[in-house]
Amino acid sequence: MRLKPIWTAVLMSGCVATTAGAATPQDTVQLHQRALAAMCANCHGTEGRTVDGSAIPSLAGMPREYMVTQMKAFREGTRPATVMHQITKGLTEEQIQSVSTYFSSLKR
């Protein structure tokens, strides 16, 4: 809870290069990304890794631009989906960018 104002500041500035208080903006961004990524773990696996043979694609190591494009296509309805159109409707542009940065940074 103590982090909330910092979160807002980081998100509003869209920038990781500012300095603030005890938790560094980098820490805050990582916390935020991991919280978002936890939403995906039920289906896409812990840290975006699904088990071999799963019908659901792994997200770990997915190219960032591809992931952003797919999520926007789900949200706009231009890519058909069973569940992802609902999930992406609940995400802001910033959250899509942030979660894509996170998963693309993980090893496959």
Ligand code: HEC
């Ligand atoms: C309820 C299960 C579920 C959850 C939760 C979920 N997904 Fe998905 N995801 C799917 C399924 C199923 C597909 C295949 C497309 C479809 O049918 O919706 C998919 C497809 C995708 C794709 C396209 C992959 C490709 O190879 O093109 C991306 C990107 C994606 N999900 C990202 C996410 C992210 C990021 C989150 C968390 C914010 C998330 N998903 C949460 C079930 C889920």
